[in-house]
Amino acid sequence: xxxxxxxxxxxxxxxxxxxxxxxxxxxxxxxxxxxxxxxxxxxxxxxxxxxxxxxxxxxxxxxxxxxxxxxxxxxxxxxxxxxxxxxxxxxxxxxxxxxxxxxxxxxxxxxxxxxxxxxxxxxxxxxxxxxxxxxxxxxxxxxxxxxxxxxxxxxxxxxxxxxxxx
Amino acid sequence: xxxxxxxxxxxxxxxxxxxxxxxxxxxxxxxxxxxxxxxxxxxxxxxxxxxxxxxxxxxxxxxxxxxxxxxxxxxxxxxxxxxxxxxxxxxxxxxxxxxxxxxxxxxxxxxxxxxxxxxxxxxxxxxxxxxxxxxxxxxxxxxxxxxxxxxxxxxxxxxxxxxxxx
DNA sequence: GTCCATGCAAACCTTTTGCACTATA
DNA sequence: TATAGTGCAAAAGGTTTGCATGGAC
Numbered sequence: 435x436x437x438x439x440x441x442x443x444x445x446x447x448x449x450x451x452x453x454x455x456x457x458x459x460x461x462x463x464x465x466x467x468x469x470x471x472x473x474x475x476x477x478x479x480x481x482x483x484x485x486x487x488x489x490x491x492x493x494x495x496x497x498x499x500x501x502x503x504x505x506x507x508x509x510x511x512x513x514x515x516x517x518x519x520x521x522x523x524x525x526x527x528x529x530x531x532x533x534x535x536x537x538x539x540x541x542x543x544x545x546x547x548x549x550x551x552x553x554x555x556x557x558x559x560x561x562x563x564x565x566x567x568x569x570x571x572x573x574x575x576x577x578x579x580x581x582x583x584x585x586x587x588x589x590x591x592x593x594x595x596x597x598x599x600x
Numbered sequence: 601x602x603x604x605x606x607x608x609x610x611x612x613x614x615x616x617x618x619x620x621x622x623x624x625x626x627x628x629x630x631x632x633x634x635x636x637x638x639x640x641x642x643x644x645x646x647x648x649x650x651x652x653x654x655x656x657x658x659x660x661x662x663x664x665x666x667x668x669x670x671x672x673x674x675x676x677x678x679x680x681x682x683x684x685x686x687x688x689x690x691x692x693x694x695x696x697x698x699x700x701x702x703x704x705x706x707x708x709x710x711x712x713x714x715x716x717x718x719x720x721x722x723x724x725x726x727x728x729x730x731x732x733x734x735x736x737x738x739x740x741x742x743x744x745x746x747x748x749x750x751x752x753x754x755x756x757x758x759x760x761x762x763x764x765x766x
Numbered sequence: 767g768t769c770c771a772t773g774c775a776a777a778c779c780t781t782t783t784g785c786a787c788t789a790t791a
Numbered sequence: 792t793a794t795a796g797t798g799c800a801a802a803a804g805g806t807t808t809g810c811a812t813g814g815a816c
Contacts, residue, residue, distance in 0.1 A: 447759060450759070451758075451759050456794095456795095457790095457795075457796090458789075458790045458791070458794085458795060458796065459790080459791095460789070460790070460795090460796060460797080461789090462796080462797070463796085479780080479781085492798090493797085493798085494797065494798040494799065495780095495781085495798090496781090496782080496783085496797075496798065496799080496800095497796080497797055497798070499780095499781065499782075500782095500796080500797090507758070508758055508759055509758030509759060510758075510759070515681060515683065517681065519779070519780075519806090520779080520780055520781090521780085521781090536725055536729060536731045538731075539734060545729060545731065547725055547728070547729065549721050549724070551717040551718075551720055551721050551724075552717075552721070554717055555715050555717050555718070555738070555740075556740065558715070558717075559702055559713055559740060562713070563702060563711060563713065563744075563745060564744075564745030564748065564749070565702045565704075565711065565740070565742055565743070565744055565745060565748075566742045566743040566748045567740045567741075567742040568705060568741055568742040568743070568754060569740075569741050569742070570738065570739065570740045570741065571737070571738070571739045571740075571741075572721070572736065572737070572738045573736065573737045574721075574722065574725060574731070574733045574735075574736045574737075575733075575734055575735050575736065575737075576731055576732045576733040576734040576735070577731070577732040577734070578729075578730075578731055579729060579730030579731060582730065582731075582732045583730070588734060592617075592673070592674055592675030592676075593613060593616070593617050593674055593675060593676070622769095622770095623770075623771090623815095624769085624770060624771065624814075624815045624816070625815080625816095626770090626771060626772080626814070626815070627814090627815095628771080628772070629771085645805080645806085646805095658773090659772085659773085660772065660773045660774065661773090661805095661806085662772075662773065662774080662775095662806090662807075662808085663771075663772060663773070665805095665806065665807075666771080666772090666807095685781090685804070685805070686804080686805055686806090687805085687806090767816105768815105768816090769814100769815085769816085770813105770814085770815080770816100771812100771813085771814075771815085772811105772812080772813070772814085773810100773811095773812085773813100774809105774810095774811100774812105775808100775809095775810100776807105776808085776809080776810105777806105777807080777808070777809090778805100778806080778807070778808085779804105779805095779806085779807095780803105780804095780805095780806105781802105781803080781804085781805105782801105782802080782803070782804095783800100783801085783802070783803085784799105784800095784801080784802090785798100785799095785800095785801105786797105786798095786799095787796100787797080787798090787799105788795105788796080788797070788798100789794105789795090789796070789797085790793105790794085790795075790796080791792100791793095791794090791795100
């Protein structure tokens with residue numbers, strides 16, 4: 435969650451970003467940004483549209499998409515694709531601006547975690563492949579603690595013979 | 601790349617998978633599978649359709665999508681989303697069935713690499729969060745060796761002030 | 767002969783775009 | 792007042808689905 439102070443500070447930062455680019459700071463942009471900065475989790479565009487509708491704000495989806503594009507460019511917001519067929523958006527105001535995601539295949543819950551090992555991985559690829567890392571994405575899909583403890587089993591649909599032995 | 605032997609073995613495995621499920625082994629399914637198993641890289645559906653057209657095969661896209669679904673379910677093929685707006689497919693017959701991807705933001709090249717650190721990461725999340733990992737996805741975006749050596753610089757569009765200091 | 771697959775086109779879903787109108791600076 | 796944004800609806804692009812026909816078993 436975001437504190438009220440972080441939230442308004444973020445909106446001011448977004449305004450600064452827009453002004454630096456010579457773009458107008460419109461009401462719609464501020465309202466969309468406020469929804470994103472004030473939310474805890476990973477919002478879909480529909481989530482944002484629903485929230486706005488709940489507040490009595492009448493903002494078109496095109497404007498939401500266009501504002502999200504600016505928010506992502508400003509790096510105040512991260513865009514995610516968890517394979518659901520649409521994108522999700524998450525502000526980066528937490529104490530852990532760089533984190534990865536655990537996604538439960540049963541209930542869809544997303545847990546965030548940090549991994550220091552990833553820095554080692556990035557150093558390795560830089561050294562071994564000459565590849566210069568800029569950003570990364572690590573998602574681990576599986577069963578969250580609650581689903582696992584509830585005894586959920588995931589059906590394995592693949593070949594009975596593991597392909598590694600082909 | 602796949603050897604001719606692996607390729608035909610894979611097609612036989614796919615046939616077995618279909619028969620185990622009581623599904624017909626059709627010509628179209630075998631041809632699509634053959635294209636995927638015979639290709640080196642990460643194929644888009646259009647890549648597959650083009651290859652088929654080049655062979656004089658007249659197979660509808662719906663069939664390609666439906667066959668890819670079966671191939672992915674059989675776990676002989678992996679599905680990827682590199683954020684291009686469409687999926688890519690890669691057979692899993694290599695010597696390194698589990699690998700991650702380095703994706704060049706400049707030229708789009710995809711390099712595969714393996715990371716033992718990831719096992720450690722998975723053990724950590726299991727221990728710390730009670731999360732049971734099933735599959736993972738690690739993609740590192742950046743500049744490949746060639747683009748980096750060619751002096752390519754990526755434009756940074758974000759706020760000048762890093763958000764970590766908000 | 768019974769299913770199921772195929773191919774085509776239409777539908778679907780998210781995202782993007784064109785355009786007349788409105789608001790910012 | 793110039794410039795850019797907004798909202799709506801239409802378009803775009805990848806993927807899925809319905810349905811009549813054809814093929815697998």
